[in-house]
Amino acid sequence: MPPVTPPASLGLTDRVLTFAVSLLVGGVALHAGAHVLADARDYGHAVVTALFGALAWALLEPIPLIGGAVAIVTWVAIVKRRYRLGWLRAAGVGIATWAAAVVVLAALELIGIGSVSALGVPGA
Template sequence: MPAPASPMVLGLEDRVLTFAVSLLVGGLALHVAARVVADARDYGHAVVTALLGALAWALLESIPLLGGLLAIVAWVAVVKWRYRVGWIGSSATGIAAWAAAVVVLAALELVGIGSVSALGVPGA
């Protein structure tokens, strides 16, 4: 019987699974928020939006001094573009998505699944 892997060393399969679950959680949070703010109904659309938002965040966040600000503006712009709402609506969607992600992640933690995040939702 092979020895269990160290928690610090995840295999490729574990990383892919964590990425997929994190993306689905982020998509769920965006879906819930977009239903409330933009009356959107498509979960798949929310998952793609989460992925695009995560990419925008990853590309800009590491820029010195202004990276965080540029990343959040880009993320809100992605939501604005994907849901065809204004800046206020997309900002409200972001706040609601963050709140939904916190709730989902807390529920997952309660059932023993704490190694995921909400990919595509800043701060969650």
């Protein structure tokens, strides 16, 4: 008997759900990082910032040789602009955000949810 394949719409639904959860996780991490080093706004602001960062990362990171560097500088510039920070504090928010994402993703893995990422958080 051939294997049963799920309907195509189920795959799309799963992808959309994974995207949404990953974006929310990225928003949580960004909100935590911004709360530590900046005058953090509401969680929704962090989710939108994570979405902008994810879009910039997706567009710039594939550039050969310099994509990663351009993408990370652009991500920090987005945080700088959205939270009205200087470059060093925005980079600090980035480091705190990455650390928060690692903790959140580890906690999710412990409870059996390992298929998500922290969308909008470079390196997480």
